[in-house]
Amino acid sequence: MKSIRTYLLFSLLAIITLVTFFSVLHGYQSSIAKAEQLFDERLQHLAEIIAITNQDREPRQEDSSAHSSSVFFEIWSSELDLLVYSHNAPMEFLTSTENKESFKNVNFNGYRWRSFTLYDQRLDRWIVTGERIDIRYGLAENIVTASIIPIVLAIPIAGFIIWWAIGLGLKPLKTLAIQLSNKEADDLSAVALNESPQELTQLVTTINALLRRLTSAFLREQRFSADAAHELRTPISALKVQIHNLQQKNKYDENELKPLAAGIERMAYVIEQILSLYRHSPEQGLVQKTKVDLCAIAQQVIAGNYESFSEKNQNISLNSESDFMLQANTFAIETLIHNLVMNASKYTHEQGDILLTIRNADSVIQLVVEDSGIGIPETELDRVFERFYRVAGDRHASGMLGCGLGLAIVKHIVDLHGAKIKLEQSVELGGLKVIIDFPRDEI
Amino acid sequence: MSYYIRYFAFLCLLITASVSAATPIIEIEIRDHLFYPSEVEVPIDTKVKLIIINQDPTAEEFESYELNREKVIPGMSKGIIFIGPLPAGEYPFFGEFFPKTAQGKVIVK
């Protein structure tokens, strides 16, 4: 059932057609039967009239030019000698003398006739009247058919009216569908139908209740995460300062403090990531976009994190033909490239290679980040964009710290800019290859 | 598949079994959408070959519910219909295209 409208139209029309046509046929049959009965009675009356008005007992030729050719009559003596007859009458006695009154259908003169035979007791003779079947039947049929034609013609008209009426009846549903499909991703306002029909009231109420619950849940989550992260920032900054002070004092073993410092570092990192995730959520609506130079940002990010690469002796290179201008949010693009290169660095062994490429491809600007690291198994490629998802869970082969937010944030930023992201195996370097296509019309 | 094989074997058997001896032949003509003769007599419990000759330019369909027969006879053409063996009785037939005039019956005696 693809369309409610088509279904209703065809099923209703089929039912109407079946019911109407069957009743029409029933009416037709009883009308025709009634007509035949009337015609038979007429033949009978004709015979009776002849029996009373005609007194002939000897053969004579009737002047028959006045008779219509569709009716005949004849009078036979009891010895079956033809006494009187119309010019179109058969010259032989076609019926039987078994009954005193009988109807019979006979063929002669190239036509089929309905004949009636009456025994005239008064003068001991047989009176036969007859009528052409095709003519009398055609007459009856024409009358009945004339009354059927309008009913048959009414069916297509009914079809048009039903089509229109169903459309009218389904209008609220269509309006609701349009309202829902026109909703922006961040629009959680209630849908409204003026004069919503009974059948849709429950649907509209439920949708609106759902939207309300979604809005409040969404706001609560956002506020909680942002507030929590924000509230945690201050004590963590304090902790950082404290640990720095402790390290300065030389009073404690450096090796004991190091994990503590790393833990605080990681906590700070996670909180920053959570904050930036909410800053870049597509639900947040449009962020401010300006003209940014993708290359310049990439260079800036690499320079800013040079220490991390040199620490692992990793070789990072940027391959870009010219300037690539994008209509984008500078901070978001910074975060994007930062997350990608740091991810690459994190999951690439020491002395590995990381390669950034920015180039024109078809109608898009392509940003490719590939590394010689461990990559991601194909089966998990779909899941890495989920928040807090980490490949192989906490038993990550690299043994690296991470919170599983990096790629989720990347995905958010990509969606925010109407770009597309694709993960695959790097052919040149052997590790992960991240391809992001920015639409050029955003430039 | 063995069903089909059995089925067709059965069919073949019947076809060979029905090669018959001389069957009476009766001709019926159709003129002006009428059957001539409109009443035909056939012997009881005998298979009969009806040859229907249509003299009209229009086609006609020989039809009889009682005889279980149905066949289109094209205009200016003829058709063959086998009927019987039948028990005694009257078996009306009609021309389905002109049912009001083309009527007749087979009388089995």
Added chain:
Amino acid sequence: MLINSVILILREVLEAALIVSVFLALSQKLQLSKRWLMPALLFGFATAAIYALNIQVISQAFEGVGQEIVNASLQVVIFGCIALFVFFIKNAQNHKRIAFIMMCCVSMAVTREGAEIIIYIQGLIAIPELRSPVLIGSIIGAGIGISAGVFFYYLIASLSFKNGLRLGLFLLILIAGGMIMQASQLLIQADLISSQQALWNSSSFLNERSLTGQLLYALIGYEATPAPIQVYMYICSLFIMITLTVRTLNHFKQREII
């Protein structure tokens, strides 16, 4: 005239419409493409026209029983197609084969039913006084036949997969049985299989002449006075169809689809 046109057209249209609607509804249930329908109908109409134009030649072939042989062969092929359809739908990978079978079956049915309609309308339209009753009667007959098809289509389509499949296959059993019933009657008429006296006479109970009788004739090949051989072949065909259907249904049951 009108009532005769209704019955004649209805009988032909109903049979074809039933086959088409059951196949269409089952295509939907089995998630098969419905693209076979249009070519099947077009091919069917084309062959029906060829059949109707050559009716004289066909009638005279095989010593005057060509018509019976052609019609009976068409009916046996339709029966075969339906049987193959039921056999093959067990496996969705057969979808191309199934579509081809449905196409063959529908075009055969349209050929047979269409040819008679063409001969009838072509013959009677030439007579002015009969034009209006014959046309109106044909419209009513076709209207009832097509509506019944639409009704069965939506009935099967609206049922659950299990019940829809069951109803569809049940109708196919009846249609297939009817085909064999009619084919054997034609072969008796052509004296190709021997005829005996009728097994029973149920015309006082349900006359073949009546509208109900005609509907049942189209649906299950109802005969008021069947010859023993007809009954035997009818039971054989039902046996084949029921065996195939039960096997197919069991197959679906085993795969826990229904």
